[in-house]
Amino acid sequence: APPAPSPYGQPPAQPYPGQPGQPGQPAPYGQPQATGGVPQGGGAPGLQAALSTYREAPTGQRWTPQNTRLMRVDLGVGGQPVLARQGAMVLYQGKVDFSYKGAGFRGRIVGNATGQEMQLMRCTGQGQVFLAENAAELHPIELQGDAICVSAENVLAFDESLHHEVRRIEGHGIPGGALFTMQFQGTGTVVVKTEGTPVVLPVTPTTFADSNAIVAWSAGAQVIISSQVRLRRSAYPGHSGETVNLQFRGAPGNFIVVQPHEV
Structure with missing residues (x-):
């Protein structure tokens, strides 16, 4: 040898x-x-x-992390289309069709700070699609009939089989006047992107999170706009520099996900 x-x-x-x-x-x-x-x-x-x-790390599963910053989805496993943030595809193999038009099919999501629309692309076929965005850390979250709320800024991709709806959390001090979130429910996977490694904390009566750092929370948690408590390190033109915190309440078992970065 x-x-x-x-x-x-x-x-x-x-x-x-x-x-x-x-x-x-x-x-x-x-x-x-x-x-x-x-x-x-x-x-x-x-x-x-x-x-x-x-x-490449093939597993025979539908969603497979290739590393902490690159996700592969095999469209042939399960046969369901995937909705992904437009521009997130970095590589694909096999027969895959990408659809960008007809955004009325649930393809438009209003952005957070800018108020612009976040376009989704629909991926169908029998091939494999590799997804990433700006080397952000990626986290596949599998839902089995439960529900989760995710900041729209942190959504990378999800199974079309998941029911999803856009929600607004309005409050003075939030960039753009509102925090746009997506609530996912059903059976399937949603891929969340974060800047840095996030932390998951249980919801207690004294749980507060910066509205610019919150990533996701359990759908059963109640969200309350808290008073302005500090100044941002930097403010953009037209913004006072103040920010707000979100208070979370809920029964035991509820949680929040926070990233070590402010959007």
């Missing part, structure tokens, strides 16, 4: 030209020496060893 490749697919270190040979390394005197760091045979073994960490 051939010897195992060295770290990162490089061959064993060769002595400098003119130095005495070492067993198993340089060719005998007068014979041509191997040059460069490419293994013989076209470099395939070395390259494969170097890139093996980044190979």
Whole structure:
């Protein structure tokens, strides 16, 4: 059997030209020496060893994280279309159709701070689609008849089989005057994106979250606009610089998800 490749697919270190040979390394005197760091045979073994960490991770499941920032969905598993944020597709394999027109089919979602529409694309077919956005961390959340509310800014993709509706949380101090959320319910998966690793906390009578950092919460939790408690580190033109907190109330078992970043 051939010897195992060295770290990162490089061959064993060769002595400098003119130095005495070492067993198993340089060719005998007068014979041509191997040059460069490419293994013989076209470099395939070395390259494969170097890139093996980044190979595709097929699992036979519908949703498969390739790493913390890249998600693969196999449309052939389950046969249901997927709705994804327009522009989130970075690669696809097989026969996949993307539909952007006819946004009235639940394809338009009003943005949070800008008031602009967030366009969704509909992915159908029998292939695999790889999704990402700005190297954000991605988290697949599987629903089995339960419900969750997600900030519209943090939605990357979801199964079309999920029932979803857009909701507004209005309050002075929220950019754009309202926080737009999506409530998902049913059976399927929604992929949430965050800036940094989020934290999940149980809802207590004293649970407050910055409206710009909240990612998601259980649908059974009650959301209340709290008083303005501090100034933002920076304010954009036309904004006072003040922000609001959201207070969450609910029975035991309710939770919130917060990211270490303000939108």
